Amino acid sequence: MRVRRFTAAAIALVAMGGAAGCAGAAGGGSGAGGGTVQMVLWPGPEGDAMQKVVDAYNAGQGKKDGVTVKMTLLSRTDTFAKEATEMAAKSSSVDVYFTASYIVGQHAPSLDPIAGVDSSAYFPVAVDGLTYEGKLYGLPLDVSNHFLLYRKDLIDQLMSDAAWKAEYGKVSQEVVGKSLTPKPPADWNWDDFVAAAAFFTKKYNSGSPTTYGTALQAKNLLYNVMIWDDVLWSQGGSWLDSSGKPTLNSAAGKAAMSVYSTIYTKGLTSPDSAQAEFPETQAAMQSGNAAFALQWSAGYADLNSAEKSPKTAGKIGIAPVPGEQHKTHVHALAVGLNKYSKNKANAMKWLTYLATPAAMTTYAQAGGIPAMPSVLQAQQGTNPVFSSITDSIGTYGFAEPTLKNSFQAYSDLADALSGAWVGREPADAALAKADDALNRLSG
Template sequence: MGGTSRLVRAVSAVVLAAALGALAACGSSGSGSQGSGTGTVKMVLWPGPEGDAMAKVVSAYNAGQGKTDKIHIDMTLLSRSDTFSKEATLMATKSSEFDVYFTASYLVAQHAPYLQPLQGLDASRYFPSAVQSLQVEGKQYALPLDISNNFLYYRTDLINKLRTDPTWQASYARISQQLVGQSLTPKDPADWTWNDFIATAAFFTKKENPQSPTTYGTALQAKNLLFNTMIWDDVLWSFGGGWLDSSGKPALDSTAAHQAMQVYNTIYTKALTSPDSSQAEFPETQAAMTSGNAAMAIQWSAGYADLNNPTKSPTTAGKVGVAPVPGDKHQTHVHALAVAINNYGKNRSAAQKWISYLETPQAMTLYAKSGGIPAQPGVLSSLTSVNPVYTFIARDLSADGFSEPALPKTYDIYSALAQDLSGAWVGQQSIDAALKKADSDLGTLAAQKSGNK
């Protein structure tokens, strides 16, 4: 059944791409005219919380400032799973159908040949990592919207007892000696190294500690999925590693990369996480926490609201602590969803005015109140009552955030690394072999260029 469904999707994608290509070819106008600066601006976004939040901003603009600007925003929500592939078809044919494209940090370098650099963005309003993640060769190609990063979420009731109960502390010292070779004392999760994380995961795993109130200590996102590569990159960067060295050469066959791989491999092979973690991503991690099956997890910032919701998560609501990702050097992957101007759009002058409006705290405040997570720390800090996780995002991202290199094939690199490394994460392949393959694939993809204007 899976093979048949994939074939159907593949055939459908080809048919759709052909149809879009024919449509785009008819509408392509090149990059000559900027348009009148007024009229309709056609924008692509995807459905979900971002599309819902943007709909409120579009409605407010069309009813207010848009009338003054003599601009009307027409937003189209494409399929959440196919938005970027549809845009790729439109871009390849230099379509003028849309004036504003939806993009992201992990795609902006691939999209850049088809985008117009932005004018006058006030970088001081944003997290530096969000702005930098949307730059290609020193030019700003997109305006940050939602910011995504990772936190350590943990059960405060369990960690607080561990830090105050002498019996639990004695067991913790014994278990940590067995698992990491050190007799550790429980400490504040904000100060954890990876040894602290592994030891705590072992303590809250029934196999290691029959008195544990949870079956497993943590939930590991180890599925072969590009977004799981982003989480593993937190570990890599925390050990001082990265994709490339200072000279721009691949650096995945490094001491830091081996250390990062060993963290995942230890957690999985020592059964400190469910065996199903080999197929886990965001939803499964949420479920492990809300069910009380796991005591802690590295998870996306978007997960906090539901974990702390009494209706959706009665077991964890009011008991979720938020700490930086562990490590000697706390680091969190940051990427931004974003909007950018189509270099072949019919009304680019008006699109620039709309983008400039989206940059304002007024627009981003409404966006945040409507469910978005804007990349402006000032806006987040003023709206912590709307979503308490804003407090932690504003606290941590400026100091701990990083973005992977914006390369023409960044999206493909994430996917290749997930393919190459996920087997070794769960002990099905040697770490050495996995990293050598990943290093080779990274080198090949990093050298590739995208299309030209």
């Protein structure tokens, strides 16, 4: 399957190259008032939403600009790999590449900085994540962050039921070593998170309505590092210290590792969590198997949908990531201008349009999560989670350091840390390996 998807991607880009060549022959390829702009994105909700924006541009502003945008959707698995091939070849087949905060440092040598676009309309953390060596290389599209998504009905009962409160005190004493009183999820620290996970686990509370308290995303996967980073940053940690030295093997790193390993080894999450990511976490919540989880903001809509999640619809609450600092990772999906495009003037007309609130409003209404707080606030009727996203990112958002090899760094950190997340190797050794990986990649 992977080979077949890659082949389809290659064919698509070859076709794009032919189209670009035709545009150049017609006089538009040089950006002299006309032509076709070729753009790559990946499929899924982002690609579907972007098609609505492309159609609106082509039918309206694009006619005034003398520009037609053609978008090719590659595989979610192979998009970055295929783009890397095109970039290495200094190809001009693509005018606008798909990029993201976590890979823009790798893409930057093949992109032109985004110039002449007012970036003040975007979340600052989204702009920071797409800035490499002081220059902005990606125009933000979707923004992603994390929430604590929880069953409001269960937490409401915990906060009001005297018998449940008493049992909570006993369970918390057993699991975290101190008798705790239930708090609203917005006020949780990590002890509260672990205690609540234990209370809603049948192993510790036979009267729990759920089998497990939480669903941990502990698969060896780079995107799962982003969620674990919330725990790290909320403990005051980071990848690098102020001098650029790796600092994972620290008190903050060990505390963050302890949260995961405690949850997994004490059985507060399914043993299958060792192979879990976004879909498995969604399924655990949808089935009623878990009471709460750290989850990507994009998961809220389906969990609250009567059609997709009848057991949880209307019952899902949103709270910040636990911890004294309530930190959430933020990254932005984006598009960048190919340094080797022969159609840059026209491509910039399209990118300038994409940077408008009008374009991002169309994007939001079609299912995107644009990185413009003003648009999210205005479109709360489209998606009720937009207001929470705006507040959370504005207050608690952070972006990991943008390295030349950030994408590889996430993968290497997943390799180093995932075994310790589930208690299969010592935290100190895993964190030391993680620091070694960062040292190699950040130099």
